Amino acid sequence: MLAYYAMGSHQGWAPINVEYHRSSPKVAGNNREIYYARYIDWFITTPLLLLDLLLTAGLPWPTIVWTIFLDWIMIITGLIGALTPSAWKWGWWTFGTVAMFYVFYNLAGVGRKRAKLLGSDIYRTYMICGVLTLFVWLCYPIAWGVSEGANLITPDSEAVFYGVLDFLAKPVFSVALIVGHWNIDPARLGLTINYGDEELPHRGEKGAHNGATPAAAADNGVAGNNTLTA
Incomplete structure (x- = not known):
């Protein structure tokens, strides 16, 4: 929401020299608006989406953290590529796409198998949300390619393209x-x-020694503030 407020009020962007000059008057010129606010939004929200989906499959935390890390790599490389005013941008796009397919592997492979073991209702929920995520996320590199990458569509058309994807993905x-x-x-x-x-759970009553419960304190010769002696 905040990202779209920033973009709607013409904030959160930077002018970048275009690598590919087009003859169409809609995208003609030497600069293009790159909305970095969009990437900040993705950096915060997409890990939450992945967290929801991977927890649905009951995956262990190391797998979840690794998948979110790959997601961050995907977003950061996309932003660097968008801000790169040369053909080197496609190298960053490639790095991000590779990271995305590793995310897809964890979703379609590891997560799907784990969800299937948890019951038909969980598996159905995971598959519906997972297939939606895979389909929509696969369109993001395409949107990047025709907008920030190849400068084929206008920033307004780019906003509509990304807006539809964000609506489906969130x-x-x-x-x-x-x-x-x-x-x-x-x-x-x-x-x-x-x-x-x-x-x-009770952590022990007042007067227990070093956080021990009364019973444990009594076993150690301590009960409240009284010391037991032989």
Whole structure:
């Protein structure tokens, strides 16, 4: 939301010399607006989307952290490429695309197999959200290529292209995920949620020595502030 506010008010962008000059008057000129605000938004929001999806599959934290790291690599390389005023930008695009396919491997391979073991309802939710994510995210390198990369479409058309993808990747994905999780017990995913009305484990009463419970303190010869002697 903040990123689109920035872009809508013509902020969060930088002029970059174009590598490919086009004859069309819509994209003619020596500079192009590169909206870095969009990449800041992706850097924050896309890891949350991946976290939701990978937790649905019950994947371990090392796999989740690695996938999010690859996602950050994908976004950072995309931004560097967009800000590069030469053909070297396509090298950054390649690095980002490779990172994206590693993310896809964890989603379509590792995550899908794990979700299938958790039950048909979890698997169905994961597949709906996962297929949506794979399809939409696959379109982002294409959008980058025809806009920041090859300078084929105008910044306005670029905003529409990315806007449609963001709408599918975030609000539509979120609704599908919430509906899918509606009747799924988080415990089946290895998650424990405290809703505020449950008692927390007692950490020991006042007077226990070094955080020990009264029973443990008594076993050690200490009960409250009284010391037991022979």
